[in-house]
Amino acid sequence: MKNYDEKTINELELTAVKIRKHIIEMLYRAKSGHPGGSLSAVDAIVALYFAKMKHNPKKPDDPNRDRFILSKGHAAPALYSILAESGYFPVDELKKLREADCMLQGHPVCYCTPGVEASTGSLGHGLSFANGVALAGKLDNKKYHVYCMMGDGETGEGQVWEAAAVASHYKLDNITAMIDRNFLQIDGNTEDVLRLESVYRRWRSFGWHAIEINGHDIKQILTALDEAADHKNQPSMIILNTVKGKGVSFMENNVDFHGVPPNEMERNLAIKELTLLEKKLEAAL
Amino acid sequence: MSKKTMVNPRNAYGKALIELGKKHKNLVVLDADLSKSTKTIMFAKEYPNRFFEMGIAEANMISTAAGLASCGKIPFVSTFAVFATGRVYDQIRMDVAYSKANVKIFATHGGISVGKDGASHQMIEDLALMRVLPNMTVIAPSDATQTGQIVHLMAEKVGPMYARVGRADAPLIYHKDDLKDIKIGEGMIVKDGSDLSIISCGTMVEPTIEARSTLKKQGIKARIIDMHTIKPIDKKLVMKCAKETGAIITAEEHSIIGGLGAAVAEILADENISCKLIRMGIKDIFCESGDPATLLEKYELNEKHIVKNAKKLVKN
Numbered sequence: 001m002k003n004y005d006e007k008t009i010n011e012l013e014l015t016a017v018k019i020r021k022h023i024i025e026m027l028y029r030a031k032s033g034h035p036g037g038s039l040s041a042v043d044a045i046v047a048l049y050f051a052k053m054k055h056n057p058k059k060p061d062d063p064n065r066d067r068f069i070l071s072k073g074h075a076a077p078a079l080y081s082i083l084a085e086s087g088y089f090p091v092d093e094l095k096k097l098r099e100a101d102c103m104l105q106g107h108p109v110c111y112c113t114p115g116v117e118a119s120t121g122s123l124g125h126g127l128s129f130a131n132g133v134a135l136a137g138k139l140d141n142k143k144y145h146v147y148c149m150m151g152d153g154e155t156g157e158g159q160v161w162e163a164a165a166v167a168s169h170y171k172l173d174n175i176t177a178m179i180d181r182n183f184l185q186i187d188g189n190t191e192d193v194l195r196l197e198s199v200y201r202r203w204r205s206f207g208w209h210a211i212e213i214n215g216h217d218i219k220q221i222l223t224a225l226d227e228a229a230d231h232k233n234q235p236s237m238i239i240l241n242t243v244k245g246k247g248v249s250f251m252e253n254n255v256d257f258h259g260v261p262p263n264e265m266e267r268n269l270a271i272k273e274l275t276l277l278e279k280k281l282e283a284a285l
Numbered sequence: 286m287s288k289k290t291m292v293n294p295r296n297a298y299g300k301a302l303i304e305l306g307k308k309h310k311n312l313v314v315l316d317a318d319l320s321k322s323t324k325t326i327m328f329a330k331e332y333p334n335r336f337f338e339m340g341i342a343e344a345n346m347i348s349t350a351a352g353l354a355s356c357g358k359i360p361f362v363s364t365f366a367v368f369a370t371g372r373v374y375d376q377i378r379m380d381v382a383y384s385k386a387n388v389k390i391f392a393t394h395g396g397i398s399v400g401k402d403g404a405s406h407q408m409i410e411d412l413a414l415m416r417v418l419p420n421m422t423v424i425a426p427s428d429a430t431q432t433g434q435i436v437h438l439m440a441e442k443v444g445p446m447y448a449r450v451g452r453a454d455a456p457l458i459y460h461k462d463d464l465k466d467i468k469i470g471e472g473m474i475v476k477d478g479s480d481l482s483i484i485s486c487g488t489m490v491e492p493t494i495e496a497r498s499t500l501k502k503q504g505i506k507a508r509i510i511d512m513h514t515i516k517p518i519d520k521k522l523v524m525k526c527a528k529e530t531g532a533i534i535t536a537e538e539h540s541i542i543g544g545l546g547a548a549v550a551e552i553l554a555d556e557n558i559s560c561k562l563i564r565m566g567i568k569d570i571f572c573e574s575g576d577p578a579t580l581l582e583k584y585e586l587n588e589k590h591i592v593k594n595a596k597k598l599v600k601n
């Protein structure tokens with residue numbers, strides 16, 4: 001297993017803060033969108049695009065690329081800003097999120113934005129799509145790996161469990177799925193809305209290799225991604241224990257920021273907090 | 286121009302549910318993690334025992350509602366229009382329509398005025414999907430007052446029903462007294478006119494009334510029909526409009542395929558009535574993210590375009 005040095009980790013943490021700042025600015029400008037679930041998903045997606053996945057922003061259609069499918073499409077601002085910072089399109093485009101005639105739709109669309117693999121926004125589809133990509137990879141003897149991120153509330157959809165069964169049945173070890181386990185959906189806490197209890201045991205019982213980690217700890221994320229990629233004959237599930245709204249104090253664990261953007265005061269406060277963190281990380285670098 | 290009173294039809298739905306909950310002890314409500322948006326939360330607070338939070342699992346919710354209905358409950362089921370129809374079509378087909386179950390599907394966030402969430406969330410096929418199902422009644426109320434009345438009628442009448450409203454606040458068109466005689470399946474002549482008839486439903490009714498004033502100043506007399514029930518459609522009224530005005534515009538926040546415009550066209554064809562027709566709606570494309578007013582202009586679904594089409598139709 002690979003060992004990640006402090007500098008690599010530190011740089012990724014810094015990137016994650018930068019992405020969080022983008023998210024706040026984008027949603028503030030668009031006056032709509034989903035801060036909570038975008039912020040909680042950032043660290044894992046940053047680790048994927050900036051350290052783990054084989055991908056080339058200049059060749060988004062490379063048949064051998066690793067794929068990331070954002071099943072929880074409402075976290076589009078996280079994906080878009082990471083794609084922009086990776087070089088798939090100019091960072092300036094982020095300003096136009098959710099505007100008419102713009103490549104950045106409210107929810108991801110595969111042909112609108114370079115780097116977006118699947119059109120999502122209706123929850124519950126992504127893992128099935130990922131299975132299709134993984135099955136094609138096996139058929140074509142390709143070495144690429146398929147990643148998919150879902151929300152915890154999203155796993156209420158029956159389709160997720162149909163997909164879970166298929167990935168396990170076909171031993172799709174070229175899939176690593178992740179659940180953003182932030183314990184919140186829209187109507188409240190996941191355990192009050194529709195009890196999930198042990199996400200870990202559920203996926204284990206469906207024949208998956210399950211790993212549970214702190215979803216904001218870059219080192220743990222990278223280590224888990226390596227373990228998952230090396231695991232044979234089973235698909236892997238990484239349960240990311242996260243905080244909805246992570247990085248902005250008043251958004252953290254606050255269900256009201258699921259689908260409500262920051263107003264001007266909130267945006268200023270959020271940017272201030274994130275800039276402070278950014279400075280601290282830069283100093284440590 | 287007088288200032289319009291804006292009321293959200295979703296609030297009218299929530300309020301009607303509370304009234305109905307008091308009246309009908311067998312009325313139950315189900316939602317799929319969107320109760321704050323659909324306003325079923327208002328009922329949930331009042332009658333927590335008769336509210337079932339079903340989580341993000343719409344297909345399961347529909348079939349569960351059918352089971353509840355089979356035991357004499359009156360289930361109202363709510364989520365966004367995309368998830369209330371397309372996501373669960375087979376469950377509705379088997380367990381609700383085919384089974385003639387007394388399930389009331391009340392969807393919010395229909396049409397493109399949903400805006401910035403984008404085409405994934407802008408449902409423009411629901412009226413078509415529901416209309417094609419035997420036994421299904423399909424309704425699109427036009428303002429908050431009518432929504433409240435319709436929800437009451439839905440509860441009183443037995444059978445599978447689908448109703449949809451938009452996301453946005455909507456100008457009030459009616460006072461409660463205007464709707465004393467409202468019936469599911471009967472269109473309303475809101476304003477009379479002899480040059481053409483504008484038949485619309487849901488969010489499009491109010492812009493057609495605005496368009497009528499503009500047309501009037503230009504010497505064109507438009508009849509305004511609020512066709513809140515798309516199925517069973519008020520065939521008699523459509524035929525009357527065709528014969529008396531000889532020109533019809535239909536307007537809906539929906540695909541031009543399969544919805545209100547299609548229903549009107551079918552009547553004209555079936556009855557062999559010669560009548561000019563323009564169907565306004567989304568022209569067989571997925572739209573995009575954007576501010577609702579910008580989208581309605583870009584996709585030609587506002588007062589301005591109704592006026593333009595009316596002039597075209599009357600001039601020819």
Ligand SMILES: Cc1ncc(C[n+]2csc(CCOP(=O)(O)OP(=O)(O)O)c2C)c(N)n1
Nearest residue numbers: 037121122123151152153154184185186318
């Ligand atoms: C099929 C479907 N049903 C409902 C919705 C509306 N919706 C959008 S986000 C959301 C809650 C998602 O919760 P979760 O999966 O936990 O995501 P996160 O907490 O990461 O934002 C819901 C119900 C949807 N997009 N798709």
Ligand SMILES: [Mg+2]
Nearest residue numbers: 152153184185
């Ligand atoms: Mg969640």
